[in-house]
Amino acid sequence: MLWRDCEGLTNGGRFAMLLLLLSMLTACGGGGGGDGSGDSADDGGTDNTGDDTTPQDPGTGTTGYRVSRVRYDFDNNGVFEGIREFAYASDGRIMQERYTYSDDGAEDVYLAGTLSNSIGLDPVDETIEYSYDSEGRLQTWVGYNSDFRQINTYTYNYNNDNLITRIDVSVEDGSGAVTSQYSHTLNYTGQRLTTHVMTEEGETTPILEYAISYDGAGYVLTNDQTTTQTGLVSSYAYTYLTNGRPDTVTETVSLLPDYRMSFEFGYTANNQPAYLNFITLGAGNDNRYSFEEQYDSNGRHVARQVDDLIDGSIDAVAEIEWEEGVCVAVLDWHPRTLVSDTVDTASPYIPGTGYVWLRHCTDGI
Secondary structure: OEEOOOOHHHHOOOOOOOOHHHOOOOOOOOOOOOOOOOOOOOOOOOOOOOOOOOOOOOOOEEEEEEEEEEEEEOOOOOOOOEEEEEEEOOOOOEEEEEEEEOOOOOOOOHHHHHHHOOOOOOOOOEEEEEEEOOOOOEEEEEEEEOOOOEEEEEEEEEOOOOOEEEEEEEEEOOOOOEEEEEEEEEEEEOOEEEEEEEEEOOOOOOOEEEEEEEOOOOOEEEEEEEEOOOOOEEEEEEEEOOOOOEEEEEEEEOOEEEEEEEEEEEEOOOOOEEEEEEEEEOOOOOEEEEEEEEEOOOOOEEEEEEEEOOOOOOOEEEEEEEEEEEEEOOEEEOOOOEEOOOOOOOOOOOOOOOEEEOOOOOOOO
């Protein structure tokens, strides 16, 4: 399971996702209760033992199954309005995702956009194209969406350690005219990402500044975002289970003392993500919902259910279909992406840093 930060709310980028109700903030995530150091936490009785299958090496291909398409029922009435289809190269790397929407006449659940496309609006058709450099690393991510007639291009730059050092972003309208340009510059201490900044083209002062702190074992403790113009600080705090899985992520905001956003992870007896609870309180933004995951007898992720208000109802559904074929893990990065992967402190691509393995081989959503 992954969840990406809502930067696109302010810059028209690909990761706007859900939180239009929190457009003053930048937040998205997943979380449970620990002390932030990888020590024991109360998991509510969930057995969190088992082997983690998170890929750790970019470009590693495995022959087996990969996601072929995802179908979305945004009102849980039995009619699938959205379809996302996946296309792969012969070597197993994802090349394209194409999302289309057909209105069934029923009102969609407000939170349904979190399931479908990168801008968080289920009625908007979208195509995503990927390209790779000679080392097999993600080189460009290009997103096209129909309603906005907008093209977003992300270009990745790496150092010799396969760490992303800079991402350049260009946003174009339907005529091909560039409407905005900006970049992310990433800074490391050894192989640990410690700071990064987002800067508009032609400007020297960043729009957003980020700082990541770690504990002695190498787990991310906090990820802070500062809006330079206002001084507003949004802080993510992480806790973990004893097996290294993220347990909770909690956001607080400097100028909103009554506001709190929390994300709570739960896992199955086989150590697969079972649910993600999202809760916001304060500042007029009280809200809650849950993602609940389903698997087949082979352990493949086959469905996600959305429970708006966490009241036991199923309000929207995504069903995941698999096909046989080679699949290569693709590494991506975006500010404060939250994932439920087990922390491997020997790797720089750990939860809390923004690095994420795309889910075409293991998850699907």
